[in-house]
Amino acid sequence: MLYGMTSPADDRSLPLRDRKRLRTRRTLAETALRLFTAHGFDAVTLDRLVDEVEVSKSTFFRAFPAKEAVAVEAETELWRAYLDQLRGRDLSGNVLDALHTRLTGAVEALDPGWDERYRATRRLVLTAPALLAYVDHHRTGVEDEAAAHLADRLGLDADDLRPRVLARITTTCWSVAARAWVRDDGRGGRAALLNALADAHRSVPASLALTAGR
Amino acid sequence: MLYGMTSPADDRSLPLRDRKRLRTRRTLAETALRLFTAHGFDAVTLDRLVDEVEVSKSTFFRAFPAKEAVAVEAETELWRAYLDQLRGRDLSGNVLDALHTRLTGAVEALDPGWDERYRATRRLVLTAPALLAYVDHHRTGVEDEAAAHLADRLGLDADDLRPRVLARITTTCWSVAARAWVRDDGRGGRAALLNALADAHRSVPASLALTAGR
DNA sequence: TACCAAACGAGACCGAGTGTCACTATCGGC
DNA sequence: GCCGATAGTGACACTCGGTCTCGTTTGGTA
Structure with a gap:
């Protein structure tokens, strides 16, 4: 995945674990915005979103408190x-x-x-x-x-x-x-x-x- | 407007159908407030509430748009x-x-x-x-x-x-x-x-x- | 390398909210 | 009073967001 300019998730000063967590979080937010915009907030289920990003639902809820939050x-x-x-x-x-x-x-x-x-x-x-x-x-x-x-x-x-x-x-x-x-x-x-x-x-x-x- | 002891649901001027609907609505709100206060909002499920009032879940959602609304x-x-x-x-x-x-x-x-x-x-x-x-x-x-x-x-x-x-x-x-x-x-x-x-x-x-x- | 803690995935589970459909009760016209 | 139109009801299946548990993986550390 290409990030272009650097972002918090690429900050080499952070432990790898945290960088990964932030990257997942950002990917979820980006993908969510794209899917929701394309098909509507209600039409895109969480299952579909996490499937697209290839993480589990558990991971999603560790990153965001609700479906609304990621949007x-x-x-x-x-x-x-x-x-x-x-x-x-x-x-x-x-x-x-x-x-x-x-x-x-x-x-x-x-x-x-x-x-x-x-x-x-x-x-x-x-x-x-x-x-x-x-x-x-x-x-x-x-x-x-x-x-x-x-x-x-x-x-x-x-x-x-x-x-x-x-x-x-x-x-x-x-x-x-x-x-x-x-x-x-x-x-x-x-x-x-x-x-x-x-x-x-x-x-x-x-x-x-x-x-x-x- | 003064209702004295009577309430909108008892208003004889309303068609019977409407009176019934209003009475159901009022009973739901009263019972909900009582149950929620006694056991907590989350602990009381909708099934329990409608069971107590002896109406179906369908009826509940025709009277209120959400569980929160009745509270x-x-x-x-x-x-x-x-x-x-x-x-x-x-x-x-x-x-x-x-x-x-x-x-x-x-x-x-x-x-x-x-x-x-x-x-x-x-x-x-x-x-x-x-x-x-x-x-x-x-x-x-x-x-x-x-x-x-x-x-x-x-x-x-x-x-x-x-x-x-x-x-x-x-x-x-x-x-x-x-x-x-x-x-x-x-x-x-x-x-x-x-x-x-x-x-x-x-x-x-x-x-x-x-x-x-x- | 070995160990610990943190993050993860899988999946069971709960409950709110929706949609369908057959049934019943009220209302208005006769 | 009878009768067809109509609105409200109950039962039930279903979807989906959100929680919980638990076994597994992975990064940090000694």
């Missing part, structure tokens, strides 16, 4: 990077701006192939209700974790409303920006995506003031 | 009432305030037994990951629908950020208020719940301004 790897990577950024850097100034900055940093840290995989994932999600449910839930978990982290870092009460609101606003901005970007087939690359995200964040303060014309 | 009926009722309020009344003034008012109205419209059932549901959700995922997804759907309705009513673009942000803020306020209320075992009844909800909404504007101490 939305790109989504998972994004939010993992976001939470990493959040944990890794100090906070100062306006918190919503900080969240925006961390999300931007996360996107910039993703590997070069991510763009393509993310768009394929999002298109897939639109066709399979089970996937939509899965990402909704996953995103909620990310929001909770981000909010908990903020509350901790800022010394706030565990169920203070404010960090929760901010965490949810940030993911909402992402949804809107990403949807438009995917609709445009990723035109403009990551720069365009991050521009859309910044636009979204800029228009947040106006939201609270929104009024219905009499 | 969170109270949650579903709340958000259905919320969307009803939203669709049924005109908008004027600040939109976030309006959403708060609609949610309050929804709570007031729920039947008297709802309080107890909702608390049982929420306690259950804390113990079963599958239920958590289900309500997360369901709530996201409600937010989407509310946002779409607002956008339509206000003549905004379909992916305008503002109604989405407001819709999500309102459900976030609900989460925080309801969690505290359930933790207190519903002390103070609905009045206390609605007070907590109002408090939450009042503290929203301060969120955007939140800053990290330098």
